[in-house]
Amino acid sequence: MLIHPWDAPRDDTEWQHWLTTHDFGQLAVNGPPGEPPFVQPLHFFYDPERGEAITHLARPNPLLPALAADPQVVLSVVDDYAFIPGPWQADPEGPPEHGVPTSFYAAVQLRCTAHLVDDPAELAALLNRQVGHFQPEGDSSTVAAGEAPYGRLLSGIRAVRLEVTGVRAKFKYAGKRAAGVQDRIAAGLVERDGPRDAAAREHLVRRRAQG
Numbered sequence: 381m382l383i384h385p386w387d388a389p390r391d392d393t394e395w396q397h398w399l400t401t402h403d404f405g406q407l408a409v410n411g412p413p414g415e416p417p418f419v420q421p422l423h424f425f426y427d428p429e430r431g432e433a434i435t436h437l438a439r440p441n442p443l444l445p446a447l448a449a450d451p452q453v454v455l456s457v458v459d460d461y462a463f464i465p466g467p468w469q470a471d472p473e474g475p476p477e478h479g480v481p482t483s484f485y486a487a488v489q490l491r492c493t494a495h496l497v498d499d500p501a502e503l504a505a506l507l508n509r510q511v512g513h514f515q516p517e518g519d520s521s522t523v524a525a526g527e528a529p530y531g532r533l534l535s536g537i538r539a540v541r542l543e544v545t546g547v548r549a550k551f552k553y554a555g556k557r558a559a560g561v562q563d564r565i566a567a568g569l570v571e572r573d574g575p576r577d578a579a580a581r582e583h584l585v586r587r588r589a590q591g
Contacts, residue, residue: 386555388549390587405422418443432541453491453492458487462574467479468561482552487552492542498538501525507534551587
């Protein structure tokens with residue numbers, strides 16, 4: 381992923397905060413020799429204090445033997461994307477039809493070392509951390525090995541603890557454009573009001589204010 385200086389995160393806090401609310405991505409795992417990578421869409425819980433992401437997979441999932449063979453993986457998350465028409469990007473002194481269309485998006489790629497977890501007690505603890513992120517306290521039963529309602533189901537899954545070893549993050553929101561062009565794009569996003577336009581505009585405005 382190409383990251384220009386104007387699209388780079390201001391600091392680690394920017395992408396870490398974004399991941400707390402963007403917790404569905406794709407786990408890319410090296411396939412067997414001569415085969416393409418395996419890619420698995422999944423929910424995950426990112427824990428910035430421990431520098432890891434937590435998820436789990438059903439035992440029949442072909443990613444599991446691939447992870448055992450090569451634990452070096454990438455967890456990729458992309459969202460808050462919007463198509464930006466060319467006229468919105470046109471230089472102030474040029475004709476609108478000379479503007480170049482582009483895509484806005486936020487993306488974080490976590491390079492990780494995957495650790496497979498089978499011990500029932502440790503597996504239950506990791507599941508409780510993941511479920512606790514998605515369901516507030518009191519909205520779900522605690523997972524405990526050998527205890528109802530979920531204990532008997534633990535044998536059907538394996539937890540995956542993704543130890544983060546590198547990060548590539550990008551917030552592509554007109555960072556190199558002149559203020560007047562940014563204003564035009566922001567106004568266009570408000571007027572169009574597409575599914576992710578409000579989020580894209582928020583990034584543009586926030587990053588412009590940060591300088």
